[in-house]
Amino acid sequence: MILPAIGWREAQQCWRLVDELGFAHAWTYDHIAWRDLIGRPWYAAVPTLAAAAQCTRRIQLGTLVASPNFRHPVPFAKEALTLSEISGGRFVLGLGAGGSGVDAEVLGSPPWSPAERRERFVEFVEVVDQLLREPCTTYAGRFYSARRAWIDPDGGARARMPVMIAGSGPTGMRLAARHGDGWVTHGVAAQRGRVAPEATPETVRRQLDAVARICAEEGRDPATLRKLVLNVNRTHSPLASVGAFTETVERYARIGVTDLIVPFPRSEAPYQGDVRVLEQIAADVLPALTED
Secondary structure, eight states: OOSSSOHHHHHHHHHHHHHTOOOOOOEOOOOSGGGGGGTTTOOOOOHHHHHHHHOOOOOEEEESOTTSSOOOOHHHHHHHHHHHHHHSSSSEEOOOOOOOOOTTTSSOOOOOHHHHHHHHHHHHHHHHHHHHHSSEEEOOOSSSSEEESSSOTTTTTOOOOOOEEEEEEEEHHHHHHHHHEEEEEBBBBBTTTTTTOOHHHHHHHHHHHHHHHHHHHHHHGGGGGGEEEEOOSSSSSSTTOHHHHHHHHHHHHHHOEEEEEEEOOOOSSSSSSOHHHHHHHHHHHHHHHOOO
16 A cells, blocks of 8 residues: 555556565555645556556556545546556546545535445445446436446457455445455454554454455355455554564455455655565465465
């Protein structure tokens, strides 16, 4: 997870490094502004990923996550398709409901209630999924509409980009079972929107049990769904050492997690760390994980 919080001259070195080190995928947050860095440099996700696609060769690139907070599904689906094309099919679309922070009010509307946020998320995912599956889409919903939206004239001819749905509750889990190639969690926060979330194997195991139940209800084999954990824990960081990373990987693998995402080490908070640990992980740990 590479924060879009530094200028591109420096940032491109981060993207190149994780590609060269052999990591499977690299992501960035999709916000107008982000809680920890309000008033500090912060850049847009889509052009950042387009630039990252040009300076990398093999790594998958994605949003974790894009939300309805300031996006409409029609132009965003077109942007996602374009990112997939620019990256040579390496783009992964991560979608989430979004939070109640700065992004929720940036367009001038009052913040949505929790119920409206859930309903908008459901409709947003449904429309995006349809836009990416069909050459031309017309859709009339409560919150979003599309009329003769030519997103992908080759729809159905090319492989659909992977879609990862984030959600710690039943709404996101059900959307992942219906529309996703994977489900994403970052654990839970003691105070939503005010305290950074933390993931633990115990919490994630309970969430995975819920995902399995919902998949069964939806007629989806849970084994066909990737399970991604975004571990951005401020305490007990998985990048504290190679040993901490190895232990974290093993604990999550035992409960059925398929992908672990960690923050790229920064020179300052948040996610302050030593990039040499990341390099040592790539040298000592990644080869064995690739063989598995």
